[in-house]
Amino acid sequence: MVRVRFAPSPTGPLHIGGVRTALYNYLFARQQGGKMILRIEDTDQTRFVPGAEQYIIEAFQWLGIEFDEGVHEGGPYGPYRQSDRKALYRQYADQLLEGGWAYYAFDRPEALDAKRKEYEAEKKTFQYDCTTRQQMDNSLVLPAEEVQRRIESGEPYVLRFKFPENTDITVHDLIRGDVTMNSRLLDDKVLFKSDGMPTYHLANIVDDHLMEITHVIRGEEWLPSAPLHVMLYEAFGWQAPQFAHLPLLLKPEGNGKLSKRDGDRLGFPVFPLEWHDPKSGEVSSGYREQGYLPQAVVNMLALLGWNPGKREGGNGANPVFQEMMTMEELIRLFSIEHISKNGARFNLDKARWFQHEYFQQLGDVQVAEMLGAQVREHGIEADAEYVARVAGMMKERITFPSELWDTCCYFFQAPTEYNEKDVAKRWQPGMPEHMRRIVEILDTVPFEYDALHKAILEDYIKAGGLNTGAIMNSLRLAVVGRTVGPDMLTLILMLGKEETIGRVERAVEKIGEGSERE
RNA sequence: GCCGCGUUCGUCUAGUUGGCCCAGGACGUAAGAUUUUCAUUCUUAAAAUCGCGGGUUCGAAUCCCGCACGCGGUACCA
Numbered sequence: 001m002v003r004v005r006f007a008p009s010p011t012g013p014l015h016i017g018g019v020r021t022a023l024y025n026y027l028f029a030r031q032q033g034g035k036m037i038l039r040i041e042d043t044d045q046t047r048f049v050p051g052a053e054q055y056i057i058e059a060f061q062w063l064g065i066e067f068d069e070g071v072h073e074g075g076p077y078g079p080y081r082q083s084d085r086k087a088l089y090r091q092y093a094d095q096l097l098e099g100g101w102a103y104y105a106f107d108r109p110e111a112l113d114a115k116r117k118e119y120e121a122e123k124k125t126f127q128y129d130c131t132t133r134q135q136m137d138n139s140l141v142l143p144a145e146e147v148q149r150r151i152e153s154g155e156p157y158v159l160r161f162k163f164p165e166n167t168d169i170t171v172h173d174l175i176r177g178d179v180t181m182n183s184r185l186l187d188d189k190v191l192f193k194s195d196g197m198p199t200y201h202l203a204n205i206v207d208d209h210l211m212e213i214t215h216v217i218r219g220e221e222w223l224p225s226a227p228l229h230v231m232l233y234e235a236f237g238w239q240a241p242q243f244a245h246l247p248l249l250l251k252p253e254g255n256g257k258l259s260k261r262d263g264d265r266l267g268f269p270v271f272p273l274e275w276h277d278p279k280s281g282e283v284s285s286g287y288r289e290q291g292y293l294p295q296a297v298v299n300m301l302a303l304l305g306w307n308p309g310k311r312e313g314g315n316g317a318n319p320v321f322q323e324m325m326t327m328e329e330l331i332r333l334f335s336i337e338h339i340s341k342n343g344a345r346f347n348l349d350k351a352r353w354f355q356h357e358y359f360q361q362l363g364d365v366q367v368a369e370m371l372g373a374q375v376r377e378h379g380i381e382a383d384a385e386y387v388a389r390v391a392g393m394m395k396e397r398i399t400f401p402s403e404l405w406d407t408c409c410y411f412f413q414a415p416t417e418y419n420e421k422d423v424a425k426r427w428q429p430g431m432p433e434h435m436r437r438i439v440e441i442l443d444t445v446p447f448e449y450d451a452l453h454k455a456i457l458e459d460y461i462k463a464g465g466l467n468t469g470a471i472m473n474s475l476r477l478a479v480v481g482r483t484v485g486p487d488m489l490t491l492i493l494m495l496g497k498e499e500t501i502g503r504v505e506r507a508v509e510k511i512g513e514g515s516e517r518e
Numbered sequence: 519g520c521c522g523c524g525u526u527c528g529u530c531u532a533g534u535u536g537g538c539c540c541a542g543g544a545c546g547u548a549a550g551a552u553u554u555u556c557a558u559u560c561u562u563a564a565a566a567u568c569g570c571g572g573g574u575u576c577g578a579a580u581c582c583c584g585c586a587c588g589c590g591g592u593a594c595c596a
Contacts, residue, residue: 124520176524255588309534350545353546
């Protein structure tokens with residue numbers, strides 16, 4: 001039975017890189033018929049941010065990434081928050097101590113800092129490892145009685161992992177193959193802190209084992225510490241899970257991994273949900289609040305570092321690839337083998353494209369409801385059936401729900417001003433007279449498409465040798481206030497005879513001869 | 519510095535056992551068609567000497583070696 005976990009630490013909002021990691025875990029678990037677990041890794045009490053855990057849960061609910069077990073779901077392997085598991089870790093640390101895999105270290109943080117500075121001055125880097133631990137203040141060099149005395153007197157200490165001196169440690173990674181590092185280059189990581197909490201490394205391994213995790217799918221930033229984890233499993237005599245280290249998500253331009261700063265600077269969210277920082281009061285934008293559909297975010301993220309391979313039925317010489325995929329399809333098509341090894345650069349244009357595609361897939365009823373709500377927000381009472389017709393007609397030009405009102409507003413209210421550039425370009429001398437003639441036509445000809453088309457486009461414009469673009473765009477300007485929008489006659493029919501005539505007359509009055517304005 | 523990972527169109531990528539690849543798709547870009555306008559839609563185009571340099575081979579994006587560059591790690595943070 002496959003069991004995977006997503007294990008964030010509640011130090012702030014969830015980054016979309018983290019969302020992608022969780023998504024891949026989820027897709028894999030679902031496809032394999034396994035379980036997906038949410039574990040909160042809050043062993044660093046100093047970095048705890050209130051609200052972060054709740055934010056994480058809410059984000060996944062919005063995205064449609066479901067957990068089978070976890071802080072919010074409960075489950076047979078709980079508790080799922082490491083601070084609630086605190087009492088559990090010490091015995092495992094002791095087990096390591098007994099087996100000679102760990103030792104007490106009394107060095108104070110200040111002493112270690114000083115040591116690092118000292119090395120730095122000589123352009124070297126200090127590392128607490130097999131080459132230096134003999135010179136440090138620990139149970140490897142101190143007499144047993146002295147160690148005992150210091151512990152009993154309450155002197156603070158940490159427990160460090162004791163790496164064997166010169167052995168190659170190989171991590172088998174599902175994405176990268178075998179990665180080998182020599183233990184002499186690895187430092188004796190702290191496993192148990194002086195505050196009585198384990199560090200990530202210890203807690204993570206203990207919990208993964210206890211929770212019977214079979215596959216660890218996590219970010220590439222963990223690859224350098226994977227040998228430590230492998231050694232830890234060996235020290236405990238436990239079977240290690242399979243590892244898969246995901247490529248990083250890179251910023252859209254320049255170098256480095258995607259950060260909060262980039263989002264703010266380049267104008268796109270790096271968080272699924274809007275986040276209000278409780279300490280600084282700073283607000284960071286979220287995909288949800290910007291109007292992105294969760295399906296679009298999921299689809300876009302899934303393809304950043306993974307692809308489904310060739311589409312079934314595509315011909316060999318010119319393969320076609322599928323990009324639009326529902327969560328169900330992603331689950332069916334997902335495979336660790338198709339995860340790429342190199343970092344993926346985040347692309348805002350592609351994200352917007354997905355959003356447009358998914359917005360088009362929304363049902364007409366749903367779009368009508370969105371539009372209806374915005375109409376009401378502007379204090380306008382409109383017939384539901386009319387709103388639905390407008391929504392159906394305008395949907396294809398919309399990417400974000402927030403654009404709905406702006407692109408459809410003239411269906412519900414007459415323009416109060418006329419776009420200056422459009423006036424300058426289209427409202428040529430003599431235009432008021434043409435508009436008056438069109439008002440006449442509107443008033444006398446049967447108010448239906450074919451009749452209006454014949455009377456305006458053919459009899460008046462074409463037969464009169466007039467410029468279609470100039471007249472029709474001026475008419476549009478008069479009716480909607482700018483020169484964008486759907487077919488003019490359809491629009492007129494939607495608005496009704498009186499409303500249209502009223503708008504044209506008002507425009508003539510307000511714009512006048514146009515060219516003489518100001 | 520040291521260790522590790524990576525390197526195919528501007529971006530995401532296909533390419534899994536070397537020949538069907540003078541490298542395919544998508545986004546973006548450009549042009550055209552459609553429309554009275556904008557958007558949509560459709561068609562077409564430009565766009566990678568497969569990081570560089572050597573090898574192996576009849577034949578390499580695909581195998582080997584070296585180099586360069588980028589990224590990650592190097593905390594009593596995760």
